[in-house]
Amino acid sequence: MKKFFILLIGILAFARFSLAAPPIDQLFKDFPPLSGKIIVQQGQFYLNLGANQGLKIGEWWLVYQPGKPIIDPDTGKVLGYQEKPVARAQVVQVFPAYAVLKVFCFSPGCAVSTGARAERLAGVPAFFFDLTGKAFPVYERLRATYPKLNWQPYQQITSREMIPAGKERVLFVAENGLLYFYSNDHILGVYSLSEQRVFQRPGFGPQARPYKLVGRLREIVYHLDVAPMGQALFLASLTKKKIYFQRLKGREHFVYEYKGFGDLVNFSIGPNGLIAINIFDGKRVKSRLIKFTGASFLKVTKDSPYILRFFDFNLDGVKETLIGQSFDDEEFYGPGVYVFTIEGESLKRKNRLDVPSGFRIFGAFWADLNLDRQLETGFFNVGRKLVIYQGKKKVWSSNIKFGAGVQYVFMDNPEPEIKTPKKVLIWPNPWVTLWQGWPRVFIPYNEYGLLGGILSGAKRSTVAVLFYTREGYQFFLWKESFQGTTQAVFSYKDSVYIAVVEGDFFKGEGETKIFKVPLPQLMRDLSY
Incomplete structure (x- = not known):
């Protein structure tokens, strides 16, 4: 009975301490850079x-x-x-x-x-020891806020006895839902790692969001990209028949309209104003390259039977490599994937890429995530999971299924006796950028209910971030969520742009809002 009483007192004392601990956001208010x-x-x-x-x-x-x-x-x-x-x-x-x-x-x-x-x-070494296994986003946020500390690698441990002794350092320990902040023998603070509910105080407005609305289109946008043209920056957006180019700061806007049979299903922007566009007519894909001059659009190549996309392999901010995947009249995505170059008005296959079985170019990316000088291949498989391969060896798979965006096509079956068309998802494309010296993959993330988002969009809509850590490939979700469906994400300089679609997708009616958030802010607000 005595032991039980002592244990109960200890639990109650810890519970009071946990409840009294301020939220993690308070740490950054207590210790602002000075x-x-x-x-x-x-x-x-x-x-x-x-x-x-x-x-x-x-x-x-x-x-x-x-x-x-x-x-x-x-x-x-x-x-x-x-x-x-x-x-x-x-x-x-x-x-x-x-x-x-x-x-x-x-x-x-x-x-x-x-x-x-x-x-x-x-100027002093900074150590982060995680006994919860879930505090890596806190470590990243601390590194972003205090970049001039000499940060040591994140370490996940199972006991405080594994923490080495040391002097002239700061130490962060995540344990039992709390973050302890030490400096040598001093406890500078204890903070709760639990997400705090936000209450609106009387006389004050709602809590400000970390993102802001920078654009709005009165129709559904299926893809969004960025087109730097000299000193100007254009946002390029896709509808079924048109690509809109709107200058981000200014009133200039231009429209490329496809007047042929079929719909535009995807485009990507390459170097020097080049644009790869893909058109689907229900039976086959045809693609072409056009060029935006800053004032008009020019056709560059003849139509091609490949599904085309530009990729940025070296992460210099320019998608300079043109990749094409063959079309299959049964599966949509064919087995052949090639690098293309432009010769006159034609596209020439340069070399074939050795990709894993089931590769799909829409929603795919290449990046050297673990900095071993070899590009990993990432894409969404038939089970709607994000997978990563090194060569043809699968090294990671998401433990959740992704909901695609709002775009899909119906493909006529080549067998005349089969009347039901096949539904093919057109996955939103991830965006890969460097942050703190490491590649980060930004992915539109949508979680759907029973109706699959047909009428009202996703149940949860946000941005997912994938990157490599000491523990391997890690997948995090941004804490913020949108009304609607996240359809596109890209970064430019120190900001992330997000396209969110709202409306009645069954009728094809809606609008698209474009939000902007500082990249460091987004990375600080990641969670499992």
């Missing part, structure tokens, strides 16, 4: 920031010493000074307007003088 100035008096070091700015005993700062001036060649004015890290400093006492520091020089006799700049949470 910069201050060093004051040296009689051999003692001070910082001109204190408790009024939220400083806590134990936190680390990186100290810089100004070097040579940076001079404007035209005006001769001093624009600033080169900075060299010379020491790290730990806060040992805190007063309202200043703090006392203990300074550790990187080399003996370093010169730290009054006026030297110091930066919060920088």
Whole structure:
């Protein structure tokens, strides 16, 4: 009975602690990036920031010493000074307007003088130990917020005894739904890893979303891409018969209209304004290359029987490689996949790619996710799961089925006695970009109910992110969700653009909203 009583007291104490712990977002409010100035008096070091700015005993700062001036060649004015890290400093006492520091020089006799700049949470090793197995998105968010810490690889462990001893470091430990923040022997904070419900306070509006609406089209868009043209950026959007080019900042817009038999099912933008378009008439695919000059559209090649897409193999932001997959009159996607080049008005097969069985070019990507200098191949298989291959060896498969977007075609059966057409999903294309030196794959993610989203769209609609970690290939979902169906996603510079379709898809009536979110913000808000 006594043991049970002690155990119960321990559980209740932990429950109170868990409930009292502020949400993880509070950590970033408690420790925002700050910069201050060093004051040296009689051999003692001070910082001109204190408790009024939220400083806590134990936190680390990186100290810089100004070097040579940076001079404007035209005006001769001093624009600033080169900075060299010379020491790290730990806060040992805190007063309202200043703090006392203990300074550790990187080399003996370093010169730290009054006026030297110091930066919060920088210059010391940072360790993250996860006892939950689910806190990797928190690790990524911390790395993005405090990039000047010397981050060590994420580590998943099963016991605190596996944490090595150390000094002059910061330590994050995820355990039992909490995140502990240590600096040497100091506990800087304890935060809840659980998602917090958002309550609207009286007199205040709803919580602001991290994304904003940047465009709207009064019809269903089946694909969205970005077309840089010199200094201008155009958003290219696809309907069944037209491709719209709208300048992102400005009123210029251009329309490519297909007037032949069949519908446009996909397009992709390559280098120098080249566009690969695919047309399906119910029985076969034909494709062609056109070119957007910035003012008009020109036909570049004759029609081809291959399904075409441009890909960015080296992740330099330009989809320079043209890939074509053969068409099959029974399965839609044929077995042959080739690299093509342009010769005059024709496309020439350059070489054949050795792809896994069941490969589908719509929804596919190539990327060196684990940085082993070999491209992995990713695509959606017949079971609607995302799979990754190295060569012809499957190395990963999603544990969930994806709902495709709103686009599909009906394919006439070549056997005349079979009257029922075959439904073929046209998967939205993923987008691969580099972030923090590693490839990240952004994927439209839709989860459907019993009706499959025919009338009202997906039950859950967001962006999925796939990338390689210490634990292997990891798949995360953005915490935000949209009303409607996520149909396209791409990134440009430091922003991610998302096309969400709303309406009655059975009747083909609806509208498309285009949202923009900062890339670091999206990566910070990932979850399982």
